[in-house]
Amino acid sequence: MSGQLEKNDFRHTYRLIAVLVLFVVGAAFARWWAVPETFGQFGRYRGAAVASARTETVPRYVGEETCADCHEDQVELHDKDAHARVPCETCHGPGKEHAEAEGEAPIARPEGKGACLVCHQRLAARPGSFPQIEWREHYKFVGVADESVECTRCHDPHEPLYMDRDLRTARLHPMIHRCRDCHQGREDESLERPENHPPIFECSYCHGPIVEDFAGRTHASVRCTSCHIFFREDESTGRIIRDADPRFCLLCHRAADFRSDDAPPGIEWPAHREEMGTFPEDADKRCIDCHRENIHASEVSQ
Amino acid sequence: MSKELSRRELLKVLGAGSGLLLIHCGPVPPLPGTETDYDWEAHFWGYAIDTTKCIGCNACMRACRAENDVPEGVNRTWVERYRIDAHESVRVDIADKGDYVFEPVAGDVARAFFVPKICNHCEKSVCSQVCPVGASYMSKDGVVLVDHQRCIGCGYCVQACPYGTRYIDPRTHMADKCTLCYHRITRGLQPACVASCPTGARMFGDLKDPKSTLSTVLRQGRYRLLRPEMGTHPKCYYLGLDREVV
Structure with missing residues (x-):
């Protein structure tokens, strides 16, 4: 050999190249066969799956x-x-x-008490500020003797409290009604006030004369917040609802066959209004315009 | 086989091979298959739950089942009731049978509360990492989804999820989970659980939008994450969470 390379001396290289080519082709084929279309379009997943997630439901x-x-x-x-x-x-x-x-x-x-109690059944885990009841206790309190009576006989589910007031324009109350966050009326609750108890803002703290006046009237056993309904919106604000249409009073005072003898005095509605000659000429007249003496004075100097 | 031909053939084959490879690496097209002009790169969805507002009515669970056809026995979202007595002994139950209604339970309770649970749509989702076939993935807008054509039902993801939010669908034997109602949020609607919550305990929003309600709430920094030590970077933010919940 004189240093000149013969053609045959490259044969092993050709073989190696052929093997590599076969491998690349094989790998490409295997990938084409095994990897679904659009896989890797957006990431390590099938791109078309995103569209199905949007449209299949x-x-x-x-x-x-x-x-x-x-x-x-x-x-x-x-x-x-x-x-x-x-x-x-x-x-x-x-x-x-x-x-x-x-x-x-x-x-x-939805029908039956269960439809309401799914939210309003009293549960220890429900936030204290959320309205919740034991329905038998509630029926007793408002004088409903017949247990088969449905919640909807008094409360229209679309306007359960007949608040003649748009929630968005109701007066913003400056105080946060937080007592019920801790005091949820459990029997084992301690009545001793701990030293680190936050300052107490009861209604009387600011509205003392009204609360005092109220204590001497027929509704004295009713809580302030039963009528002045307080809506907590977030940590710092709440709205207080004061105005109500007559049906709000009727929640307790409607004459009905299902009421017990010791129920709050019931009236026939709207017969009562016609009887008093305020209907329909004076349709805007509210119950408290005549019955103010039963709640509290409207103007109490503070 | 002559030298010239062999090179040409080699180039042809290599060209064809690399062409096949290139098919998978083109520029990223917009999200396909949709009628609305939804830009999935403009959003990154997150979720927040205010546990102080949850009343445990399970409206979320009912809505999720109706919207997503979730079978009985498994849940995409649920509400846990915690009851903790004076000795810090914790009892947790859920109401996922019958009418999904929590019944009153007798017994001493020092404090009690509800904690809604849902897929955390983690930024570094373990479920997607362990999937052997690329059936679990996170979309560009931050939602962890399952590809039902790829899933082989091995259940690795179900075991990997630290929050227990995945399940194997008893009908299809494939993994399934909360999609954050992907079919709704990409149409500009809220997830069914958020849309049906009566107290606003559940919040859904865009983390990329500094003006979204969610971003505004999170800027205050008063939230906690579930099991942050897992390094999954969950995107479900809990407000007012009790110390017992992990």
Whole structure:
């Protein structure tokens, strides 16, 4: 050999290249076969899966605006009262089918005490500021003798407290009603006030003369907050509701066959109003415009 | 086989091979398959739960089941009731049977509260990391999803999740979980659980938008995360959480 390379001397290199080529082709084929289309498009997953996640389910909860398209009056009432923050479909279930059929398809209308107690049954774990009851105690308190009577005989679920007042314009109360955050009325609760107890802001702290005046009247056993309903919105603000339409008073004072003998005095409505000659000419007249003496003086010097 | 031909063939084959590889590495197109112009890179979704507002009505669980067709026996979201007695002994229960209603329970309670639970849509989600087939992933807008065409139902993700939010669907035998109602949020709606919460205990929002309610709440810094020591960087922020909850 004279240092000249013969053609055959490269044969092992060709073989190596052929093997490499086969490997690359094989790997490419295996990848094409095993890796689904669009895999790796956005990341280490199938890109097309994102589109399926968006489209394979259709929204069934349509929202209050859709409900208001047909039930405007109902929604408007609902937005004024204590349930303003409760979305329609929380009680009525998803409204898609009902809305698409323009009301022809039925929507859930929850019935029985359970429909209310799902939120309002008294539970130790429920925040103290949330209204909650033992319904038998409540029936006893308001003088309902017949236990088969439904909550809805007195409380319209869309306006449960008949507050003739838009929640959005109700007066903002400067104090935070926090007592019930700790004091939830449990039997084992200590009555001794600890040294580090925060300052107490009872209603009388600012409204002393009114509270004093109230103590001597027929409603003395009723709490201030039973009528002046306090809505806690967040850590620092709350709204206090004062005005109510006559049905608010009727929550306790409606004459009904299901009431017990020791119930608060019941009246026939609207017969009572006609009898007193204030109906319908004076339709805006409120109960307390005649019955002020039963609650507290409207003007008490502070 | 001559030298010239062999090189040409080699180039052809290599060209074809690399072409196949290149198919997978093109520029990122916008999110496909949608009728609305939703830009998934403009959002990063987060979630917050104010435990002081939860009343344990389970409306969220009912809505989730109706919206996402979740079968009985498994949950995408649920509410835990904690009852802690004077000796710091903790009892936890959930109401995921029948009407999903919490019943009163007798017994001494020093403090009690509800804690809603849901997928934390972790930024460094363990469930996606352990998936052997790339069926679990996080979308660009921060939602951990499952690809039902890829999942082989091995259950690694179910075991890996530190929060117990995944399950194997008894009908399909595939992993499933909360999608943050991806079909809703990409249409500008809120997740069903948020849309049905009567007290505003559940909040959903865009972490990329400094003006969103969620960002505003989180800026105050008064929140806690579940099991932060796991390094999963969860995106479900808890407000007013009791010290017993981890």
